[in-house]
Amino acid sequence: MAFRDVVGHRRLLSLLSRAIARDSLTPSLVLSGPEGVGKRLTAISIAQAMNCTAPWGATPLGVTREADHIPSASGGLIIDACGKCPACRRIARGMHPDVQTIEPGESGAIKIEQVRAAIDRAVFRPFEGRKRVTIVDQADALVGPAQNALLKTLEEPLPASVFILVTSRPDTLLPTVRSRCANLRFGRLLVAEVAEVLERSHGYSRADALTAAAASDGSVRRALDLEADDFADARSDAEDLLQVAGRDPRARLEQAKELLKGGGTPASEREHLSARLQALVTVLRDLGLLASGADTRLLANLDRQPALDALLRSLGGDRVDRAFVAVTNAQDALDRNVSPKVVADWLALNVH
Numbered sequence: 001m002a003f004r005d006v007v008g009h010r011r012l013l014s015l016l017s018r019a020i021a022r023d024s025l026t027p028s029l030v031l032s033g034p035e036g037v038g039k040r041l042t043a044i045s046i047a048q049a050m051n052c053t054a055p056w057g058a059t060p061l062g063v064t065r066e067a068d069h070i071p072s073a074s075g076g077l078i079i080d081a082c083g084k085c086p087a088c089r090r091i092a093r094g095m096h097p098d099v100q101t102i103e104p105g106e107s108g109a110i111k112i113e114q115v116r117a118a119i120d121r122a123v124f125r126p127f128e129g130r131k132r133v134t135i136v137d138q139a140d141a142l143v144g145p146a147q148n149a150l151l152k153t154l155e156e157p158l159p160a161s162v163f164i165l166v167t168s169r170p171d172t173l174l175p176t177v178r179s180r181c182a183n184l185r186f187g188r189l190l191v192a193e194v195a196e197v198l199e200r201s202h203g204y205s206r207a208d209a210l211t212a213a214a215a216s217d218g219s220v221r222r223a224l225d226l227e228a229d230d231f232a233d234a235r236s237d238a239e240d241l242l243q244v245a246g247r248d249p250r251a252r253l254e255q256a257k258e259l260l261k262g263g264g265t266p267a268s269e270r271e272h273l274s275a276r277l278q279a280l281v282t283v284l285r286d287l288g289l290l291a292s293g294a295d296t297r298l299l300a301n302l303d304r305q306p307a308l309d310a311l312l313r314s315l316g317g318d319r320v321d322r323a324f325v326a327v328t329n330a331q332d333a334l335d336r337n338v339s340p341k342v343v344a345d346w347l348a349l350n351v352h
């Protein structure tokens with residue numbers, strides 16, 4: 001794992017690369033942003049770029065050479081880890097003497113003892129590499145006293161030592177901790193980027209990767225957690241409902257039954273309908289994007305583009321807008337505990 005292997009976030013990565021090349025990276029960092037977008041991988045890439053024995057783009061003295069020998073795929077990166085030397089490999093495996101990660105234990109919290117031990121190790125000069133790197137993964141799990149124990153180190157950084165706090169909930173860190181760190185905010189990934197990670201690193205086929213990515217909300221973690229088949233079913237029901245939008249009310253009410261099939265209990269019907277409403281939102285949002293001529297790379301349902309093009313032609317933009325309002329109201333009604341059957345019928349009658 002090196003910067004060039006992290007998917008997305010090019011501007012942020014090139015910023016980090018430049019700071020490392022100039023040896024000007026701030027020693028106290030927070031990497032924040034949604035779960036599953038590559039924050040921890042970036043932290044590991046930072047540790048590698050700092051300790052790699054044969055980094056791309058740098059002379060042994062740390063002076064950057066012309067970067068023309070870096071493949072163009074690494075666009076914007078001034079320095080990057082080689083990913084292959086023993087140092088890089090040991091950092092990736094969590095076995096490098098100068099790179100340590102602390103994370104929540106069984107209790108779900110990061111305790112003060114863990115932080116104290118990490119600081120004790122961080123005071124030594126690097127054994128093998130150039131910098132000691134301490135990664136605090138899920139830093140929001142730091143208990144209050146553990147955060148306070150970190151404060152002094154963040155404020156008066158140890159020489160040749162870097163602390164990187166990784167969190168999807170930076171607001172749970174004490175203001176005193178946040179104010180002592182530079183905050184790098186990661187955004188969501190594009191659907192195509194999530195699909196790329198699923199295909200490259202998790203063995204998904206192209207088709208499965210695109211379907212799972214469609215429901216991922218820009219997070220690889222979320223794509224891996226959800227049942228892609230369930231989403232594909234929900235989306236297919238959503239498209240079917242929109243297909244009959246121009247037909248008579250009876251046909252639409254008949255189609256509404258598909259929104260409820262869920263095993264019979266009210267709870268399972270509610271869950272089934274809720275998944276279909278979520279799928280409708282992603283499909284309608286995509287139809288709105290297509291109608292406005294937006295960049296198709298922004299589509300959530302990239303894998304369904306031809307079907308969505310056809311659907312948009314048969315529906316027309318006005319109907320898409322009306323349907324969006326109807327689905328939002330249906331979601332509100334479901335949240336207010338209106339019966340799923342009433343919501344499904346109301347929705348079918350109002351998507352017209």
Ligand SMILES: [Zn+2]
Nearest residue numbers: 052082085088
């Ligand atoms: Zn290396």
